[in-house]
Amino acid sequence: SLPGCSSEAKELHNLLRQPHIQVSDALLSAHDSVAQKDYEPVLPPMPEELPDDEEATRIVCLVKNKQPLGATIKRNEATGEIFVARVIHGGLADRSGLLHAGDRIIEVNGFPVNGLEPEQVIQVVAKSQGTIMFKVVPITERPVHNQTMLYVRAMADYSPQQDPSIPCADAGMGFKKGDVLEIVDQTDALWWQARKLPSISACAGLIPSTNLLKRKQREFWWSQPYQPHGCIQTQEDLIAIDDKCVEAAGFRRSMRLCRRRSHSISQPSCHSRCATTCHGTLASPYEEVVRYQRLPQDTYRLIALLGPSGVGVNELRRRLIDINPGIFQGPIPYTTRAPKSYEESGREYHFTSREMFDNMVYNNKFLEYGEYKGNMYGTSIETVKEILTRKICVVDIEPNAIQAVRTHELKAYIIYVKPPSMDRLRQTRQDAQITTNYYINRPFKDEDFQDMEDAARKMESHYWHLFDNVIVNDSLQEACLQLLTAVRRAQDEPQWVPASWIRPTNQP
Known part of the structure; x- marks a missing residue:
């Protein structure tokens, strides 16, 4: 006998003492005996009669x-x-x-x-x-959730605390123009769930869907007093920082002046050139974007500089090209004026007839164009595209040309040159000269700085969401270094770009 052992163990012991029984058979017999035991808790029987309205909880x-x-x-x-x-x-x-x-x-x-x-x-x-x-x-049939990730750039501002229609303001997520949002749930037709990138929070927030935000913008737009169209600009007296007459080919003073005399410029239809900035805010408050990495075999991205008059956009552009003319180049403009004795067509300008120029305008061949002293000047899209196949093309543009360069062919990287504070403007522009419509190379005045600051405020209000980079031109040398770094990043590092650049449509 085996005192203290279970009956199953004793049975196993006795089986092992029998020589005609194999060890494996003994183990299986003991396993079967144990397996027949019921060690699970015994549940009470279900009641015979359950109420019909009983719900599972x-x-x-x-x-x-x-x-x-x-x-x-x-x-x-x-x-x-x-x-x-x-x-x-x-x-x-x-x-x-x-x-x-x-x-x-x-x-x-x-x-x-x-x-x-x-x-x-x-x-x-x-x-x-x-x-x-x-x-x-629990709900019996769960809705099918749309978990397709979508990335968009906000083309409008939104604050949940100022929106009385949001279901829960605490769950809302505010954003500004230009913010990149990751849309994580579009199940609700009115309220999407999104995260603002870069995000350190795993929890999403509520934002209006495209249709809802579009409706809110429409209601807000109708409630606002009339303002002149965004593409219509007033004549400015302040033109540009004088570059001591050292001008790169393609950036003649006459070209810069004519662009700013917008009251005398005949441009293509505003809808075709300013779809996002003028009509697009109402038409599409979100712009779908994707992460884009330029490959070595791809053409270069266009570098487009813009800023308020007098901030030094042209000087920065000229210095960038001078740093390495083997890498950077500007387009040579077209003009209808007669060449001067020292000028050669294709070097300073492409000289052409007024008829040919008008034909190019009609066929949308220019990024931008304008008239100065009875002569037409324009930057050709084909010229820019040709440069991009071998070099980084750098242009300075006016805001109403932004849409012309934001295409899947040019993939423009837009750099906004912002003026520093008023005090810094006075300090850094003491010895600088400006060119105006009426005076040549006169010193800056306080009203010039004020005009520059006002113009910058308006430009940022209307176009901030379209800027890929912002450089404050406080110190010209430091700003030039920042510009060089930004240009290299535009060509070599992944960037958020409109999805239409990667998946171009047949729409105009």
């Missing part, structure tokens, strides 16, 4: 740990029942996988919520520390 237990729940609720006005309106992507409820939009909440921490206002339920949840327990009736 679920107990959901979450640990808050000082983080938001990440869900919004709503109340059925007819029945008074409280439902989960939406689960915020990346929040606590979403990560748990236990709460879903449409689940009906019965209790919160044992407290019945039926008939309460959503604000009262929120207070119960807010007071709960550590573990919070929900008793819910």
Whole structure:
């Protein structure tokens, strides 16, 4: 006998003492004996009669740990029942996988919520520390969530705190023009869930969908007093910082002057050239973007500089080309004026007839063009494209030419040159000269600085979302170094670009 052993062990011992029984058979026999034992808990039998209106409920237990729940609720006005309106992507409820939009909440921490206002339920949840327990009736058919990731650039500002129609302002996410957003959920037709990049938070926020934000913009636009069209500019007296007559080929003073005499410029239709800046804000508050990395065999990206008159855009451009003319080049403009004795066609300008120039205008061959002292000047798109096949083309443009360079062919990298503070303008421009419509090479005045600051404010208000880089021209040498770094990044590092550049459509 084996005292202290179980009956199964004794049986195994006896089997092993029999010589005609193999060890493997003994082990299998003992295993079968043990397997026949029932060690599972015995559940009570189901009641024979269940009420027809009995609903399956679920107990959901979450640990808050000082983080938001990440869900919004709503109340059925007819029945008074409280439902989960939406689960915020990346929040606590979403990560748990236990709460879903449409689940009906019965209790919160044992407290019945039926008939309460959503604000009262929120207070119960807010007071709960550590573990919070929900008793819910789960939704029978969960909606199919659209989890396709979409990246967009905001073309408008939005503040949830100033939006009375948002379901939950605390769950909203504000953004500014130019911000890149990752759209993580488009299930709701009115309210999307998104993160602002670069994001360190896993929890998304609510933003208006394209259609909803478009409607809000339309309502806001109609409520505003009339303002002149964004493409119509007033004549400016201040033109540019004088570059002591050292001008790179293609950037003659006459070209710079004519561009700014916009009252005398005949340009292509505003809709075709300013679709985003003029009409696009109402038409598309979000611009789909993708991450783009230029490959070594690809053509270079166009570098487009712009800024308020007098800030030194042309001087920065000239210095960049002088740093390495084997890499950087500017386009040679077309003009209808007669060549001077020392000028050669194709070197200073492409000299052409007025008829030929008008034909090029009609066929949209220019990035921008204008008239000065009865002569026409323009920058040809084909000239720019030809340069980009072998060098980095650098141009300075006016804001109304932005849309002409933001194409899948040119892939313009737009650098905004911003003036420093008024005090720094006075210090850094003491010995500088400007060129005006009426005076040549006169010193700066305080009103010139004020005009520059006002023009910069208007330019940033209308076009900030289209700038890929911003350089403050405080010190010309430092600004030039920043420009060189930005140009290299534009060619060598991944950038957010309009999706239409990578997936061009047949639309004009």
